[in-house]
Amino acid sequence: MSKLLVTGGAGFIGSNFVRLALTRTRHEVVVFDALTYAGNLENLAGLENDPRYAFVKGDIRDAAAVRAVFEAQRPTHVVHFAAESHVDRSVMDATAFVQTNVVGTQVLLDAGRACGVERFLHVSTDEVYGSLGPTGRFTEDSPLMPNSPYSASKTGSDLLVRAAFHTHGMNAIVTRCSNNYGPYQFPEKLIPLMIANALENKPLPVYGDGKNVRDWIHVQDHCEALLVVLAGGRAGEVYNIGGDSERENLQVVRRILALANRGEDLIRYVTDRPGHDRRYAIDSSRMRDELGWRPSIRFEDGLAATFRWYVENRDWWERVRSGAYRDYYERWYGARR
Numbered sequence: 001m002s003k004l005l006v007t008g009g010a011g012f013i014g015s016n017f018v019r020l021a022l023t024r025t026r027h028e029v030v031v032f033d034a035l036t037y038a039g040n041l042e043n044l045a046g047l048e049n050d051p052r053y054a055f056v057k058g059d060i061r062d063a064a065a066v067r068a069v070f071e072a073q074r075p076t077h078v079v080h081f082a083a084e085s086h087v088d089r090s091v092m093d094a095t096a097f098v099q100t101n102v103v104g105t106q107v108l109l110d111a112g113r114a115c116g117v118e119r120f121l122h123v124s125t126d127e128v129y130g131s132l133g134p135t136g137r138f139t140e141d142s143p144l145m146p147n148s149p150y151s152a153s154k155t156g157s158d159l160l161v162r163a164a165f166h167t168h169g170m171n172a173i174v175t176r177c178s179n180n181y182g183p184y185q186f187p188e189k190l191i192p193l194m195i196a197n198a199l200e201n202k203p204l205p206v207y208g209d210g211k212n213v214r215d216w217i218h219v220q221d222h223c224e225a226l227l228v229v230l231a232g233g234r235a236g237e238v239y240n241i242g243g244d245s246e247r248e249n250l251q252v253v254r255r256i257l258a259l260a261n262r263g264e265d266l267i268r269y270v271t272d273r274p275g276h277d278r279r280y281a282i283d284s285s286r287m288r289d290e291l292g293w294r295p296s297i298r299f300e301d302g303l304a305a306t307f308r309w310y311v312e313n314r315d316w317w318e319r320v321r322s323g324a325y326r327d328y329y330e331r332w333y334g335a336r337r
Contacts, residue, residue: 242282
């Protein structure tokens with residue numbers, strides 16, 4: 001039986017992937033997460049007694065801690081989500097992004113090679129390609145032209161994974177995905193922020209003119225694609241994963257207001273973010289043609305389901321906003337140390 005080491009598995013996409021992997025496959029799963037501000041063990045609540053699941057608290061920048069988890073757990077595969085990912089925070093201070101996203105990725109690659117892992121799957125972002133004009137889509141051959149400190153750090157990590165394949169023959173793959181949405185997303189991101197503010201009848205801050213375009217994909221579609229790549233992707237390859245659902249930010253905000261039965265008077269236009277990319281769009285034809293994957297969740301359906309989840313799980317996002325979610329580790333694991 002294969003054993004997956006999932007870094008950042010307590011985050012938004014990582015936790016959805018862990019739940020899907022345990023449901024759809026026979027893999028054992030070890031989550032390795034530093035539980036920084038966006039790492040929330042409540043995202044994995046209910047898995048603690050699953051014999052195929054284990055959690056190890058640790059930081060990918062800590063070479064000794066990484067070596068220890070590889071030696072103790074002997075994973076066959078690595079699925080690498082762990083990253084600083086909030087663009088606004090990178091604009092304020094990029095230091096943590098370079099340390100985690102670049103240095104941390106190299107630490108993992110070194111440990112994975114030493115341990116002889118069978119496959120290293122690096123989960124990246126379409127933001128490494130930069131910004132598109134009004135037409136066209138990013139392909140895997142598009143030039144890497146990052147415009148924010150966050151996307152620059154992810155570009156660096158992508159290239160380190162590429163180097164591990166070409167220099168050391170490591171069975172490594174990079175995926176680059178468009179904007180995710182769905183349950184357990186940290187409320188700093190656009191969709192959960194707008195849902196929470198709408199439910200609380202608070203202003204919804206929209207950058208610039210609100211016409212920045214993103215290609216949206218439901219997190220379940222993304223995670224299913226990752227399982228497909230993990231099983232059948234070609235070593236050394238890059239795979240774009242998109243949702244075929246381009247929307248202007250303002251369109252998304254207005255749809256959320258309609259779902260919440262709130263008026264557009266709650267929209268507040270704010271000064272645009274420095275280096276704010278205008279448009280992203282992903283060409284996923286390689287995923288479709290080589291691996292037979294395509295997204296299955298329509299954006300309108302996925303957004304409505306996501307809205308319902310935040311309505312039904314208000315206590316979750318209220319604990320995130322208050323910081324109380326950080327207590328879960330001590331409540332569950334403190335007495336077991």
